Amino acid sequence: MNNKGFNWFFPIAIIALLLFFVPNFLGDNSAKSIDEDGFFKEMQAGKIQRVLIDKQAQKADVFLTQNAKTATVKKDDKANPFSNLVMAPKADYTLKYGDLRLFLEKFDALKQQNPQITTSKDYAEGESPLMSILIQALIWITILGLFYFLLFRKMGSGGGPGGQIFSIGKSKAKLFDEKERIQVTFKDVAGLEGAKEEVQEVVDFLKNSEKYTKLGGKIPKGVLLVGPPGTGKTLLAKAVAGEAKVPFFSLSGSDFVEMFVGVGASRVRDLFAQAKAKSPAIIFIDEIDAIGRARGKSNFSGGNDERENTLNQLLTEMDGFGTDTNVIVMAATNRADILDKALMRAGRFDRSIYVDLPELHERRQIFDVHLKKIKLDENVDREFLAKQTPGFSGADIANVCNEAALIAARNNHASVTKQDFLDAVDRIIGGLEKKNKAIKPSEKKRVAYHEAGHATISWLVEHASPLLKVTIVPRGRSLGAAWYLPEERQLTTTEQMLDEMCATLGGRAAEQVIFNNISTGALSDLESVTKRAQAMVTIYGLSPNIGNISYYDSSGQSEYNFGKPYSEETAKKIDIEIKGIIETQYERAVQILTENKDKLDALANKLLEKEVIFREDLEEVFGKRAWDPELTEKPVTNTIPTAKEPSEEIIIKDKEEESEIQAPESPTQL
Ligand SMILES: Nc1ncnc2c1ncn2[C@@H]1O[C@H](COP(=O)(O)OP(=O)(O)OP(=O)(O)O)[C@@H](O)[C@H]1O
Ligand SMILES: [Zn+2]
Structure with a gap:
């Protein structure tokens, strides 16, 4: 608290000094010059008040009497409201005299008649212009200092708005307390059963801390909520505050980061002081990765010292909690992997709760x-x-509902229909539908067969993920797409990988079977298949010819190695192996599609007719998929995945690239 005055006193003092000195020096230059004749004329007219002779510069500063001054008001005196108030009087004229002795003789003679005129000889040393400027500046600095002191005191006690400059070291946390108590409860948080169960404990701690401390237990200080964006981490933290009916301090990690040195740490201190005063309370720090990033790694510039100070202060504050301080810090991040390990140490954020994307039944809720x-x-x-x-977060779903209502309103519907929702989903997935996009009928046919190819293979092979929806409505940059339900699984077998690769190649294979040529529209298919084949061979050790070897390096050190971890010879073998896997699956896809050409045709025609087909339509063509696991619901897991898995779980597996964009330079845009 006490260092705020310190931070701001000097800048203000410097500004004050500048304010007073600069106009003075400017003012000196702006005095009009006058010659001897003119000067004596004015003197005879009784207009001269004072003359200060500067022998060195061979000039004299001439000051008019007050009466003469008001008669010829100078513009700049008006422009600068300070000039009369604060500044040393400014010369009205600068006199360039010729010979000093002659000038003084004439002057002394005239002075008899104008005894009111004073000259430099009549003044004491201390009253030279420069000294008076200094004295006045000092007085003003003192006044300003006093003013600032009073204001700061008032801010300190009242904390009212309008003084942001002075409260820079204060935390920016938004506080919800008695006046504006959080109304969110666990009822407003759908799904997330496991996570809710875990934070229920926090609610108990806050409500009933004695029960735990009596037995010698320590109340947890920090809870880290980890999960993808929009999955309800903020909502969950708010619900904890709402359930426990305690004040809730909410702010984002980036609020601590400021360009002034020491501000972040000072804000942390202030935040904790405030929270302790209101305890029991919850502090919620969103995006904690903004300050909690691992320290001192690949940071040669030293530019992040400020962030480190902030982080250190946070750790210090958390360590400083006694068992009696009933403040719990909840923090959210979607990058738990980059957080400083010190944050997770016992007594800090020693509890991590995983808030995952919702599964089917959670999405329903x-x-x-x-x-x-x-x-x-x-x-x-x-x-x-x-x-x-599938793959939508809670925030996306909230967005869909809102968007559907807007679409319904635009279409003048009396209520929101199923179609409005489907449009909203489509819009959120891939940007606006491009209804008027010019697609040649021949292109549309190709896209239909391509997508039907994916659908057919994924239906007919045993281990591919169940298909949800296929569309050939172009939107965004894609011409068509197939959605699969990602199977909830922790392990992937060789068969599953191969079947999925086969299904991914099904689009290209269908083009081959039907048109006997292949278009450029399948770039992302190829990319995905190639990556998987590479992973099978070099990471998972799933190819018999390379064997039980993995070149994957979980330590991440390999980034610093420029060479490959295997010999030239092995590299050749790996290449052959990868190519072999892909070609085999491609041949298999072609074969399946040739054998089931009638079904492929039926599906493609359905697509051309309806543009969107669902699982039901597929069942109509193929009959039920006997080995399909019913769209089962898996119990919620709330454990943080132990290791980074190199495999990506692809939810929207296939989005075709626009045929005219063959952009190998930006294949990631899909
Ligand atoms: N489980 C859920 N139940 C109900 N609504 C949800 C749920 N998850 C998210 N939402 C909706 O999404 C909105 C955004 O969620 P929230 O801000 O809590 O996400 P977040 O995980 O904190 O996101 P971020 O990481 O981007 O900060 C909520 O206000 C709510 O409307
Ligand atoms: Zn495809």
Whole structure:
């Protein structure tokens, strides 16, 4: 608290000094010059008050009497309101005299008649202009200092708005307390059962801390919520405060970061002081990675000292909590991997709760929460909506509901229909539908067969993920897309990898089978297949010819090695192996599609006709998929995945690239 005055006194003092000195020096230059004749004329007219002779510069500063001055008001005196108040009087004229002795003779003679005129000889040394400027500046600095002191005191006690400059070291946390108590409860948080269970404990601690401390237990100080954006981490933290009915201090990690040295640390101190004063309380720090990034790694510039200080202060504050301080810090991040390990040490954020993307039944519950406010058409089926939105976060679902209501309003519907929701989902997935996009019929046919190829293979091979929806409606940069339900699995077998590669190659294979040539539209298919084949061979050790070897380096050190971890000879073998795996699957896809050409045709035609087909349509063509695991619901897991898995779980597996964009320079844009 006490260092705020310190921070700001000097800048203000310097500004004050500048304010007073600069106009003075400017003012000296702006005096009009006058010659001897003119001067004596004025003197005879009785207009001269004072003359200061500067022998060195061979000039004299001439000051008019007050009367003469008001008669010829100088513009700049008006422009600068300070000039009369604070500055040493400014000369009205600068006199360039010729010979000093002659001038003085004449002057002394005239002075008899004008005894009011004073000259430099009549003044004491201390009253030279420069001294008076200094004295006045000093007085003003003192006044300003006093003013600032009073203001700062008032800020300190009142903390009112309007003084942001003075409260720079104060935390920017938004506080919800008695006046504006958080109303969110666990009921508003759909799904996330496991996470809710874990934070329930925090609620108990806050409500009933004695129960735990009596037995010698320590109350946890920090809870880290980890998960992708929009999954409800903030919501969950708020719900904890709402359930426990305690004040909630909310701020983002980036609020600590400021360009002034020492501000971040000072804000942390202030935040904790405030929270302790209101304890029991919750401090919620969103995006903690902004300050909690691992320290001192690949940081040669030293430019992050400020952030480190802030982090250190945070750690110090958390360590400083006694068992009696009933303040719990909750923090959210979607980058737990980059956090400083010191944050996770015992007594700090020693609890991590994983807040994952919602699964099918959770999405249904989230829809329930957000559909409450919406006037629904009766044909809207929550189950259906939940199935259409794999990979969506809670925030995305909230967005879908809102967007659907807007679309319905635009279409003048009396209530929000199923189609409005489907449009909203599509919009959120891939940007606006491009209804008027010019696609030649021949291109559309190709896209239809390509997508039907994916659908057919993924339906007919045993281990590919179940398919949800196929579309050939172009939107964003994609011409068509197939959605799969990502199977909830921790391990992937060789068969599954091969079947999925086969399905991914199904699009290209269908083009080959039907048109006997292949288009450029399958870049992302190829990319994905190639990556998987590489992973099979070099990471998972799944290819018989290379064997049980993995070149994956979980320590991340390999980034610093420029060479490959295997010999030239092995490299050749790996290349051959990868190519072999891909070619085999491609041949397999071609074969399956040739054998089931009638079904491929039927699907493609359905697509051309309806543009979007669902699982039901596929069942119509192929019959039920006997080995399909029913779209089962898996129990919620809330453990942080132990290791980074190199495999990506692809939810929207296939988005075709626009045929005219063959952009190998930017294949990641899909
Ligand atoms: N489980 C859920 N139940 C109900 N609504 C949810 C859920 N998850 C998210 N939402 C909705 O999404 C919005 C955004 O969620 P929230 O801000 O809590 O996400 P977050 O995980 O903190 O995101 P970020 O990491 O981007 O800060 C919430 O206000 C809420 O409307
Ligand atoms: Zn494809």
